[in-house]
Amino acid sequence: MTTSQRRRRARRGDGDLLRDEIVAAASRLLAETGDEEAVSIRGVAQAVGVTPPSIYLHFPDKTTLMFAVCEERFAALDRVSREAAATASDPLDELRRRGEAYIRFGLDNPAHYRILFMGRAEPPSYDETRLRDASAFGGVVDAVERGMEAGMIAAGDPHLAAVGLWATVHGITSLMIAKPHFPWPPLDALIDHVLCARFVALAAPSRP
Amino acid sequence: MTTSQRRRRARRGDGDLLRDEIVAAASRLLAETGDEEAVSIRGVAQAVGVTPPSIYLHFPDKTTLMFAVCEERFAALDRVSREAAATASDPLDELRRRGEAYIRFGLDNPAHYRILFMGRAEPPSYDETRLRDASAFGGVVDAVERGMEAGMIAAGDPHLAAVGLWATVHGITSLMIAKPHFPWPPLDALIDHVLCARFVALAAPSRP
DNA sequence: TGTACATCAGTGAACGCGCGTTCACTGATGTAC
DNA sequence: TGTACATCAGTGAACGCGCGTTCACTGATGTAC
Numbered sequence A, B: 001m002t003t004s005q006r007r008r009r010a011r012r013g014d015g016d017l018l019r020d021e022i023v024a025a026a027s028r029l030l031a032e033t034g035d036e037e038a039v040s041i042r043g044v045a046q047a048v049g050v051t052p053p054s055i056y057l058h059f060p061d062k063t064t065l066m067f068a069v070c071e072e073r074f075a076a077l078d079r080v081s082r083e084a085a086a087t088a089s090d091p092l093d094e095l096r097r098r099g100e101a102y103i104r105f106g107l108d109n110p111a112h113y114r115i116l117f118m119g120r121a122e123p124p125s126y127d128e129t130r131l132r133d134a135s136a137f138g139g140v141v142d143a144v145e146r147g148m149e150a151g152m153i154a155a156g157d158p159h160l161a162a163v164g165l166w167a168t169v170h171g172i173t174s175l176m177i178a179k180p181h182f183p184w185p186p187l188d189a190l191i192d193h194v195l196c197a198r199f200v201a202l203a204a205p206s207r208p
Numbered sequence C, D: 001t002g003t004a005c006a007t008c009a010g011t012g013a014a015c016g017c018g019c020g021t022t023c024a025c026t027g028a029t030g031t032a033c
Helices: A015-033 A041-048 A062-086 A091-108 A110-118 A126-133 A135-149 A158-178 A187-203 B015-033 B041-048 B062-086 B091-108 B110-118 B126-133 B135-149 B158-178 B187-203
Strands: none
Touching: A015 A041, A015 A062, A015 A110, A041 A062, A062 A091, A062 A110, A062 A135, A091 A110, A091 A135, A091 A158, A091 A187, A110 A158, A110 B158, A135 A158, A158 A187, A158 B110, A158 B158, A158 B187, A187 B158, A187 B187, B015 B041, B015 B062, B015 B110, B041 B062, B062 B091, B062 B110, B062 B135, B091 B110, B091 B135, B091 B158, B091 B187, B110 B158, B135 B158, B158 B187
């Protein structure tokens, strides 16, 4: 908040250094305040140690800056998901690990999770297309398909199953973020209860 | 937006008439704009046909007005849930009907759903306690208990099971509200897929 | 029934605030000769 | 190696805006006599 020290000017070709610092500062402020609207250009500038107009040397407007922050957070989620999947022993195990990693990513970064998955996202442009390409979601579809081929998951529409899994983990994550004071059961028990249930159902041929 | 006609002054004891109109207008504007911050005291006043300071004759500040709107929407959700439960044939059927009613309430009132279940709710005071008393949640716990007594649901912690159900329906609802442009499967198929899965799992004694 | 008065719902104008953004500038960095 | 100059990253001051809220007021409604 008070890095009010005057910043040393960047070298000729080093404009990207400040750009990265701006994104990092915006991301940090977002995590601290928990609110996209509470992050101001002025606040970001001060955190970086620069005056507000300098931001506009690197981003045309605030929206674009926030997109850059989102991009960076999506990349982080993808990274976490890939790491979780790497140690899995089979497709079902992979799905569970991905699910747990997703929930923990959200609970560890509630403010970021908010803008990625609970925000308004007025322009229908950015994050929806990003979503489809995201390895975090694509990886789930893949794992479901492999699970079906291996006979561990009842044959069906992999997209539907993946969406169902996503909705499940998102339900826990977003609700706990939105209502932190609700008397939640222990997280592990809840994950177990809900995620295992999904797997039981996925393994079963069809409905009750 | 342009009811800019001058309002006829209320009778001596009829202050509550304007109060109710203010809440209704705020609720409507919230539904239209989809954003709590986009609803301004000025906007509400204009919608009612009154000047901004008049609002303060009925509410001490904007926060309190928004609480009143929430209160009214929670009541609406309770109403919808109770109606859904009324026609149920057994506890499991009741849970399914409550679940579907919840999802449809959310999708029909996305902006209201947002502030009830996806918002920040800075003071941890209001809606969390409201939540516990809400018949919408309490009714689910009750139904789960009855289902366990009837042997339709495997014995266990009813609170945990209720939270799991809530997370499930909230997952679908909030994700579809937040990402309307994602290629969602047909709603019925998704509800079926996810909600049936929960019931399969609830009926099963324990985990895979 | 008619008049003087108290009440209080609603008004009009203004306040201070923080915001995103613009604009003419400065002065350190690098280059040409 | 030294000087004049171009570049362009970053500055300082200001803009217009909409917001929540305050304050002294007005004037229709109801009441007392």
